[in-house]
Amino acid sequence: MIRSIFYRVFTLCLTLFVLLMVPGCSQEESGPAQKTALLVEQKTAPVVMPAPHPRPVGETFKIGLVGPYTGDLAPYGIPTRDGVIMLAEALNAEGGLLGKLVELLVMDDQCKPEVAANVATSLVSQGAHMVIGHICSGSSKAAMGIYREAGIVAISPSATNPPLTQSGDYPNFYRTIAPDDLQGKLAATFATEVLGAKKIAVIHDKGDYGKGFADFAKQFVEADGKAQVVLYEGVTPGAMDYSAVVQKIRREGADTVVFGGYHPEASKLISQMKNKRVIAAFVGPDGVKGKGFLEIAGKDAEGVYATGPMDVSKYAMNQEIRQAFVDKYGKEPGTFFDQGVAAWQAAINAIQMAEGTDYVKLGAALKNNYVETCVGKIKFHENGDAEGVGFSIYQVRDGVFVQVQ
């Protein structure tokens, strides 16, 4: 009797364990690199920008601003939100746009596709004219169809998944960041052309983002034919150690490791390679290029290559807006800030050019006019990708990422 109760309980807790614990540690979203951060409390209700001085209440341009403002991925959404709010306040203080004020509808999608779809529906019913967002590729995919039906143009600062533009399914989608396949291609050509790699091991973390990058890199290496992919393997994020895969890298005699994934796994892999005296160049994606990697990998990080958005701090406009941000909020802007501000600038410019928010005219304005933004002078291709933005290779030298070339 007691036995049978025990086994029932046992099955129950096994199920509970799997349900409760496992999803908690594998919340990997497609799109930008995942890092953890503190929760920031933010209501999902829209925030209406107050007009700085009383004006006749009239029609406004309603612009949706969507991204993750709570949860693990919040650090990827908050910089864009704060930056755009700052610029919208400034714009309204100067009298708005085409004689109308701009009203921001700020919504939190937590980077979850199911929440994103609700947010999109809600924005449509509130009569949004345009959307800045979403931040993650998965949630962008879920929302774009809804905006397309409603004839709303969306500009994302950070959704890097290639099919968003290349599939042709979302003619209303634009982005101010380069897609992942460019990153994979850059890593592959860098490895073969600059590093002169002959035997490349491609390792990934089995997630959408990491495996996507690794697959593109592998594809380009194979198409190019200058080097051979000697090992292609996935590792489990959070697993205890990667010595089996490190041993395989050694056995295959790889001279370069291309890794797709985030910084915790990259740090583990690189330090185990160093420990086991496996000498090979290490090339990672922008999920590796960050302070987190430098902190965890420590001196093992030295010499590691990673792709990352082009250094845009040289533009005067960028420096100016960053300074304004620091003055207003008292902190450095974070990830995707430049791309977020650029999305806003492109949107405002397009509304001006199109003299309104007509879907066809807006699209033409985005595709036909160059605009000076935080990430340089850009315009959009037919498919929605920006011309003039791209990735560069960085290397860790003396504990900081330095742009190569």
Place this chain on the structure above:
Amino acid sequence: MTTQDLFQFIFAGLTSGAIYALIALGFCVVHNTMGIVNFTQVDFVSLGGMLLYSALFSAGLAMPIALLGAVFGVTLVAMLVERIGIRPARSNDPVVLIFLTIGLSIVLRGLMALVWGKNRMAVPSLTGDEPLRLFGAAIMPQTLWILALTSLTIIVLVWFYRKTSLGLAMRAVATNPRAASVVGLPLGRIRMLTFGLAGALGGLAGILVTPITTLSHDVGVLLGLKGFAAAILGGFGSLPGAIIGGLGLGLLESLSAGYISSAYKDVCAFVVLLLVLFVRPKGLMGK
């Protein structure tokens, strides 16, 4: 496939296996006295690493002292968990107690995230990072520490259960709680000490493993799942079973990662676990 590879995989397997075994032992110890699965075990693992990190970098202690301090710290927290988290429920119903431990586990993880943040941190090895060469395989000193300290812990645990009065009392409570309390054994205190023992085992596992895995507030969750699986493989509640289960699971993972693909190492390990349970539902050493 060279013998060098084989040695490398076996050593990697034994290392993870030893850690799984320590965690599995923690699960069994509590199960034997209280008849429940204690899910806070996974957080004891993370907490061990966290306390070691703080002892080394915030308090600036030397490694041996920091290690002992962290183990005692986790022991203390584990006893507190039993005293203020479990005992006030005044229940013997396993379902109630198990749900309590799940809740407490979430609370502990949340507290750790508040205290230490959610970022990953690096913990140094016990001694150096110079690999030793053994039959052509590169062995990290940390691996040897893990194997040595785990063996030592197992020996001490056996001695503790066989020779000390506290150990005997724990076994008595496990066998027949009512008779144990009739002869005057303080049930509450013994359960609290059992939690402490489980905490020490989990904490030690965390301390030994975080230099390899890096540290975060939820690092113990995945390791705990493996430890739980190891305990089931060996037969839940059986101490030798926990050790055999842990080492077996570690070796399975490492060899399948090495000779098949590391993409499938969890699959291989869990498929074998299922097969064993089909044939022997009570696990390898289960009674």
